[in-house]
């Protein structure tokens with residue numbers, strides 16, 4: 001029995017998918033040459049005026065709505081003043097006093113238990129530049145700064161300290177990512193830095209309502225690393241507390257390679273940001289119609305889809321896989337509109353479809369097969385036009401070419417023969433040609449029928465419906 | 481009249497009429513400007529090419545905190561010693577397309593932060609009306625001696641109007657938002673506005689028309705609503721109570737202001753004292769807000785991307801050395817004050833307090849302007865200080881002028897008389913975007929006030 005329980009809150013920065021920066025028209029595209037996407041505004045040159053990107057505000061509201069937040073009556077911006085060389089203006093424009101969204105929540109399931117994690121707030125801010133060093137930071141003679149990233153719109157999502165384990169934190173983050181991907185506001189790539197996560201970690205005696213000293217954990221660049229980083233930090237704090245020590249409130253870095261957290265050396269500790277309203281930015285009053293339109297334009301969110309797919313009788317595993325990707329879920333729903341066998345459909349989508357996508361390194365949106373085409377193929381299988389086995393072959397061809405199932409079946413001559421008249425003729429021929437086998441069957445070797453079925457299949461080059469063949473042969477053998 | 485005694489303004493006037501050739505202009509103008517600069521220390525940089533192109537052309541200067549691609553923009557600071565902006569301020573672009581020709585960039589308090597002394601890292605500008613006294617700004621000095629039709633400058637707490645008043649000129653601070661601020665290196669974003677110093681009200685009216693209007697690069701700039709002339713059948717003037725109890729108010733200024741009031745009475749203009757309790761709060765309120773914004777606005781002078789840099793042992797050392805070395809004393813005092821009043825522990829007591837004062841002042845002024853067309857006040861409590869006089873952190877020069885900045889209202893100063901050899905201005909403050917009415921009333925005061933012309 002553990003004496004302490006972890007209390008974890010996350011601060012997640014997410015880059016918004018706008019084409020231009022938050023206060024200028026510079027492009028946000030990834031991969032440009034250093035300082036190629038800069039201007040007087042994002043470089044903070046004297047005399048510049050910020051021009052608020054309304055699209056970014058819309059995306060922030062979108063994200064806030066997707067996280068069940070209340071939207072601020074007035075969206076305004078504040079200056080967070082501090083000096084650092086990646087910060088062009090000497091202040092970062094953020095939302096300190098009136099965040100875009102407050103009091104939201106994310107529902108999730110951890111090991112079968114439903115959990116609701118409260119979102120304290122979501123606010124916009126501009127990203128800073130990127131320091132470029134030659135080799136190790138301390139050994140580098142000079143620092144260079146790339147300001148392409150400076151001014152890119154971010155939202156910071158702050159949870160309440162509701163998470164109780166490293167695993168929960170990881171699951172929350174994955175759920176958050178799914179929600180934001182659904183909302184279409186960010187691509188949430190942790191590896192590329194478009195989603196970054198800091199964790200506030202503290203321990204308290206089990207059952208206590210108090211909060212212990214917390215540390216802020218940084219430098220976790222993947223979901224796995226978030227879980228591992230927090231696990232290590234919990235262990236470290238546990239050891240300190242078990243020995244009767246005190247946790248020092250500080251910022252710590254997770255060292256992925258060594259699997260430990262380290263206190264960061266901080267030269268600029270004076271954290272008096274002197275936040276005050278930015279006098280150059282005119283507040284936006286989000287009118288109710290606008291917010292309503294944004295809300296309406298949101299797709300069905302993962303939780304609602306989960307409930308609906310579960311209602312169709314899909315097992316939890318299938319539901320989780322399908323809803324984890326909005327495009328996949330959309331594909332499922334579209335196919336489901338014309339093909340009602342929910343489980344068969346999910347088998348095909350999770351099996352063949354995802355396998356082929358992965359093999360080609362493709363996204364759902366890049367697929368040449370439409371949901372309607374898949375539905376049509378499955379209907380053909382159900383109607384006995386082709387066998388399930390050849391359907392896989394047909395689907396591969398459809399996936400490669402985008403052709404309809406019928407066209408592929410005709411081309412390949414894969415139509416299954418279910419016409420019993422035609423099959424009876426062949427069956428008669430096979431019976432006549434194999435008297436010895438027929439005799440075996442008559443003598444009680446019922447398995448002999450398999451050989452005869454095989455012969456019929458051979459005669460029809462595999463196109464006969466095996467069930468129909470079986471039935472015909474059985475009738476004939478029993479009656480002759 | 482020989483052509484040798486002509487001012488730049490007169491030369492351009494003749495050029496526009498075809499009486500002076502382009503070649504003559506190109507030779508004479510730089511000669512005169514050099515004389516002006518040597519005598520009054522008015523310029524930080526002067527144009528190198530004096531071809532004004534097709535007439536009409538109107539000679540102008542701009543304070544050196546307004547960005548220009550053609551000339552350096554130093555803000556009067558060593559920090560920006562060789563700084564060349566990659567863009568030109570929208571207001572100057574507009575002025576140019578209306579025929580204004582930029583002769584040079586003029587001296588100003590470093591970064592515009594001062595109490596209108598006209599002292600920069602480079603020089604102190606002398607008052608053409610009395611060379612023992614300050615001009616307040618290079619732009620005012622140049623306009624005062626006919627060196628330009630218009631001096632475009634900024635007015636954060638009243639500097640533009642104060643220096644116009646020191647030099648016997650018209651100084652107009654438009655409504656916040658009427659003129660684009662893009663390219664103005666302001667220290668106090670919420671107070672600062674581009675305005676103009678001219679010899680008379682007509683020139684100010686013309687210059688304002690040329691620089692007004694919305695600018696897609698300054699979201700705070702607006703299309704001005706159509707001028708509604710509320711004053712066609714006369715106007716009413718409110719004089720805030722307590723104007724004569726302001727500390728440092730000189731007898732000379734008081735007497736000129738009283739004379740103006742009698743003048744209005746003769747003209748049958750109703751001028752009534754109205755209750756107003758905020759005058760003692762104006763300077764400190766504007767200083768706290770101005771310094772808080774300045775601390776943040778001037779944080780980009782860190783030696784990283786542009787401007788001067790001192791190398792240091794590490795990043796913070798570089799910042800400290802750079803900002804210590806290249807900001808002047810007055811700027812450092814003001815930034816320190818700004819850091820103090822906006823720091824975590826003081827934010828409520830100082831910055832928020834100032835914001836509340838500002839709101840109260842705004843509301844009260846708008847209430848007064850419901851019943852009256854204008855407020856009338858002296859421009860400053862005193863005339864131009866001597867070169868020897870120095871100023872403290874808050875010396876009260878802006879006690880009358882900063883009201884308009886705090887409330888975002890248009891204001892104009894016109895000369896109303898003299899205290900000895902030094903001119904005294906009076907100031908009218910109007911309703912938002914009611915510059916037309918404001919300038920019409922200013923014109924009336926100007927005609928009645930009478931002025932002396934000073935030539936270089």
Ligand SMILES: [Zn+2]
Pocket residue numbers: 021024025026037038039040041042043151
């Ligand atoms: Zn930019």
